[in-house]
Amino acid sequence: MTAQVPGTRMAEAAQPLLPRTVVLVGLMGAGKSAIGRRLAARLHLPFRDADTEIEAAAGCTIAEIFARDGEPVFRSVERRIITRLVKDEPVHILATGGGAFMDAETRAAIREHGLSVWLRAELDVLVARTARRTHRPILNQGDPRAILGRLMEQRYPVYAEADLEVVSDERPPDVTVELVIDALEAHFGIQLPHRGGRNAKAETP
16 A cells, blocks of 8 residues: 655645636726735635736836836836746736736737636726725826726726626625636636635545
8 A cells, every 4th residue: 555645635735726827807996916816825826916027027116117118118018027927937816907908919928828817897896996095096197987987998898808707896805706716617627616615525535
């Protein structure tokens, strides 16, 4: 009989359960970071934030890149960073900035190497969530509700090209995580851990 190495089952349980990196897309306030961190923890995967990765690579803030070099340069850097993350890095959960998925080349890279999940939120939800934060300069340029409404009109038809769509509403983030897990299971035809062990398999003695 082969001896069971201590910790083997735990190590096996910690192995990535997804075949591809999951890329969360959506408007500011959709919950990409909050949902992404919880989803990554549930699936024992690293969480990466594209904006954080861009700032680390550039050695300055995104606002500074915009001010110094303009949006085209920023989108080029963003495209390169996201492509590297989905193509070359081990499977993880990736949250992207609201404008990233609008770039056709970035969308193509995500489609080829990852799986995109659109967190779709209604206007009232977005307004309520973004009102709690002051680090979104675009919303300081006028009425936040009107600005978010315009962004929804521009971006939602493109976000709709994502592989999966999950509603992000007023319910607690963990509820949205469960919905994302349901969608991933249906898409990949696999079983993932749910809160409370809803999908836990019986262990063989």
